[in-house]
Amino acid sequence: MKCEEVKIxxxxxxxxxxxxxxxxxxxxxxxxxxxxxxxxxxxxAFLKFTGSFKEIxxxxxxxxEFLQLAELEESTSKTRTLIIPAWxxxxxxxxxxxxxxxxxYFTGSxxxxxxxxxxxxxxxxxxxxxxxxxxxxxxxxxxxxxxLTATGQSxxxxxxxxxxxxxxxxxxxxxxxxxxxxxxxxxxxxxxRNELINSLTVQENPLLQISxxxxxxxxxxxxxxxxxxxxxxxxxxxxxxxxxxxxxxxxII
Amino acid sequence: MKKVxxxxxIFIIPLIxxxxxxxxxxxxxxxxRIEIKNLLGxxxxxxxxGNTIVVESDFNIDKPERAEGLQLMGAAEDNTxxxxxxxxxxxxxxxxxxxxxxxxxxxxxxxPKGIVVNLDYxxxxxxxxxxxxxxxxSLEIKTLSANVKLTNCTGPFTVNSVSxxxxxxxxxxxxxEPTSLASVSGLIDVSVPxxxxxxxxxxxxxxxxxxxxxLVNASKEKxxxxxxxxxxxxxxxGGEYALNGGGQKLLLKSVSGNIYLRKK
Amino acid sequence: MNxxxxxxxxxxxxxxxAHSQKTIEKKIKADNQETVxxxxxxxxxxxxxxxxxxxxxxxxxNIDDNQYNDYYxxxxxxxxxxxxxxxxxxxxxxxxxxxxxxxxNFNTTLNYxxxxxNNLNIKLETISGEIELIGCQGEMSIxxxxxxxxxxxxxxxxxxxxxxxxTGDVYSNVKFDTKVADKIxxxxxxxxxxxxxxxxxxxxxxxxxxxYLRKY
Numbered sequence: 001m002k003c004e005e006v007k008i009x010x011x012x013x014x015x016x017x018x019x020x021x022x023x024x025x026x027x028x029x030x031x032x033x034x035x036x037x038x039x040x041x042x043x044x045a046f047l048k049f050t051g052s053f054k055e056i057x058x059x060x061x062x063x064x065e066f067l068q069l070a071e072l073e074e075s076t077s078k079t080r081t082l083i084i085p086a087w088x089x090x091x092x093x094x095x096x097x098x099x100x101x102x103x104x105y106f107t108g109s110x111x112x113x114x115x116x117x118x119x120x121x122x123x124x125x126x127x128x129x130x131x132x133x134x135x136x137x138x139x140x141x142x143x144x145x146x147x148l149t150a151t152g153q154s155x156x157x158x159x160x161x162x163x164x165x166x167x168x169x170x171x172x173x174x175x176x177x178x179x180x181x182x183x184x185x186x187x188x189x190x191x192x193r194n195e196l197i198n199s200l201t202v203q204e205n206p207l208l209q210i211s212x213x214x215x216x217x218x219x220x221x222x223x224x225x226x227x228x229x230x231x232x233x234x235x236x237x238x239x240x241x242x243x244x245x246x247x248x249x250x251x252i253i
Numbered sequence: 254m255k256k257v258x259x260x261x262x263i264f265i266i267p268l269i270x271x272x273x274x275x276x277x278x279x280x281x282x283x284x285x286r287i288e289i290k291n292l293l294g295x296x297x298x299x300x301x302x303g304n305t306i307v308v309e310s311d312f313n314i315d316k317p318e319r320a321e322g323l324q325l326m327g328a329a330e331d332n333t334x335x336x337x338x339x340x341x342x343x344x345x346x347x348x349x350x351x352x353x354x355x356x357x358x359x360x361x362x363x364x365p366k367g368i369v370v371n372l373d374y375x376x377x378x379x380x381x382x383x384x385x386x387x388x389x390x391s392l393e394i395k396t397l398s399a400n401v402k403l404t405n406c407t408g409p410f411t412v413n414s415v416s417x418x419x420x421x422x423x424x425x426x427x428x429x430e431p432t433s434l435a436s437v438s439g440l441i442d443v444s445v446p447x448x449x450x451x452x453x454x455x456x457x458x459x460x461x462x463x464x465x466x467x468l469v470n471a472s473k474e475k476x477x478x479x480x481x482x483x484x485x486x487x488x489x490x491g492g493e494y495a496l497n498g499g500g501q502k503l504l505l506k507s508v509s510g511n512i513y514l515r516k517k
Numbered sequence: 518m519n520x521x522x523x524x525x526x527x528x529x530x531x532x533x534x535a536h537s538q539k540t541i542e543k544k545i546k547a548d549n550q551e552t553v554x555x556x557x558x559x560x561x562x563x564x565x566x567x568x569x570x571x572x573x574x575x576x577x578x579n580i581d582d583n584q585y586n587d588y589y590x591x592x593x594x595x596x597x598x599x600x601x602x603x604x605x606x607x608x609x610x611x612x613x614x615x616x617x618x619x620x621x622n623f624n625t626t627l628n629y630x631x632x633x634x635n636n637l638n639i640k641l642e643t644i645s646g647e648i649e650l651i652g653c654q655g656e657m658s659i660x661x662x663x664x665x666x667x668x669x670x671x672x673x674x675x676x677x678x679x680x681x682x683x684t685g686d687v688y689s690n691v692k693f694d695t696k697v698a699d700k701i702x703x704x705x706x707x708x709x710x711x712x713x714x715x716x717x718x719x720x721x722x723x724x725x726x727x728x729y730l731r732k733y
Binding site for chain 2: 689708727
């Protein structure tokens with residue numbers, strides 16, 4: 001087994017999620033390869049450390065970083081993909097916590113080159129985040145969405161993350177979960193209210209359109225009325241959505 | 254007298270039967286995720302113990318003589334002789350149907366452990382049913398009108414459809430990650446072992462909900478002093494129910510279809 | 518302005534009772550003009566690229582057992598900007614001569630073989646013609662209704678190939694630059710592919726024919 005392959009599978013290996021054969025191959029490689037062994041020992045220790053985190057404060061400036069992600073999405077093959085396994089029960093944004101460790105891991109544990117590492121850090125952070133988000137499966141992301149809210153915080157960064165997920169995640173079920181969580185905040189948070197109204201113009205999937213309309217009308221959001229009407233009049237809108245929209249618009253006084 | 258021996262050659266035309274199955278094996282560089290798209294025919298998934306993704310199919314088209322040495326190319330180039338294109342990039346293995354012809358054939362895909370399978374069955378040209386049996390692993394499924402039937406699977410799943418029905422019979426339910434099943438006009442029918450610990454979230458607008466599980470209302474408590482001492486029998490926005498004390502989330506949503514919850 | 522309109526009709530004055538196939542041969546000077554070919558009822562059309570600066574055209578005609586070969590003509594218009602070759606078969610006259618009853622067994626075979634300059638700008642239209650393009654590297658627009666299009670592409674050719682077939686299939690062994698787009702077309706196969714970075718525009722369109730792309 002080659003070093004690249006081992007490094008990529010290390011998180012899963014530590015997590016015990018690999019099959020017998022691969023486990024044996026990785027074990028053999030680590031026993032014989034000093035550089036990989038070093039990485040393994042550090043990753044193991046680090047993960048034990050982060051595993052003890054209960055609540056993690058999403059870092060500031062996250063909205064910008066998320067928005068930049070959308071641009072980075074088309075990023076090239078230079079991106080090294082790190083698979084973040086599911087046992088980190090927090091949303092992808094919290095990968096920032098990796099900090100200097102991550103830099104060392106990615107550049108191949110040459111810790112002497114600190115300046116280079118630091119300079120690469122910003123770029124790598126985003127790539128890690130991108131990789132993390134990209135590699136989470138639908139169910140994992142739903143778990144992340146609910147875990148985030150379970151921390152009890154409803155600050156701006158959290159809302160931004162949820163709105164981003166609501167508007168751009170490729171998985172419809174994940175977007176529904178984000179909407180579910182956000183709808184609980186609609187009456188207490190004006191930003192949420194506005195973002196949900198805005199989301200009406202973004203969503204194209206019938207499930208989301210109907211759910212959004214339902215949330216907005218049940219919460220008596222009058223400002224959404226126009227947008228809902230537009231949806232019901234638009235030719236391209238799915239029939240189910242149109243009917244629902246028409247019925248709901250009547251209930252908005 | 255010269256005997257003329259006439260030899261009659263009997264041509265046994267091989268039965269072009271469905272049992273003529275071809276195989277293609279692909280070893281992913283990174284075991285992370287498989288995305289299946291535009292594979293319009295019948296798909297079945299199997300768990301594999303090894304490290305290789307194996308696709309078996311009865312795909313068989315009459316390639317004209319002129320096409321000798323050339324590969325079929327439609328929406329994607331057939332690089333497997335099975336009518337599909339398999340590539341890997343950035344940790345994602347993509348299996349794409351090459352042309353609409355794949356609709357008439359069956360594909361059986363063996364997936365190594367730990368790989369998430371994303372099945373985009375969203376094309377208007379797909380078969381009517383997507384049936385996955387006895388599969389353990391994470392699935393993300395999207396369909397337009399095709400019905401989805403998951404039998405003897407553990408999840409976790411995310412399934413969404415516009416008009417397809419979603420039926421899931423769980424042998425056990427993955428406790429690490431939630432399952433979300435949603436359809437606009439299709440019905441949702443879920444069977445779980447009665448000993449399961451789960452938190453079931455139901456959301457339905459114009460359909461009905463039927464149940465024979467022992468559910469306990471676990472909807473978030475509202476700050477309503479007037480409701481003290483009373484049981485909530487309807488919760489706005491759909492309810493949340495605990496089964497055997499609660500556990501991993503099962504999110505079920507249909508707009509106009511019915512929802513059925515059953516003891517297995 | 519050198520413009521000639523030549524109507525080529527070679528009368529087979531031969532006294533033989535059995536009519537023979539009519540063959541038309543022509544050398545046409547080509548100097549970067551757009552070359553338009555309308556071979557509507559062709560059976561086979563082969564265009565092969567060569568280093569010379571003229572077009573060599575050979576047409577083999579056999580209309581109904583060579584009885585009506587005279588009713589075939591190839592209109593050739595050589596202009597400064599454009600060369601035009603139009604196939605003309607006088608079906609009306611043939612119908613009058615043959616009478617309506619006999620039209621069932623009517624058989625036309627028209628085969629075109631051309632050697633063309635490497636970079637000739639070609640516009641080819643046919644109904645049922647089966648087209649073979651060998652090594653051509655000029656700008657091309659090739660259209661057929663039911664005939665296949667078989668293009669042997671020189672490996673170093675820089676091209677942007679737009680291909681489309683409605684009910685036919687596409688077969689290829691050429692490695693294109695971009696990933697083949699993964700949207701399944703509603704109807705048939707439609708692709709825009711680039712080769713070696715792309716440059717020369719090539720359009721291959723057929724309705725029910727297949728398209729073959731080969732390394733050459």
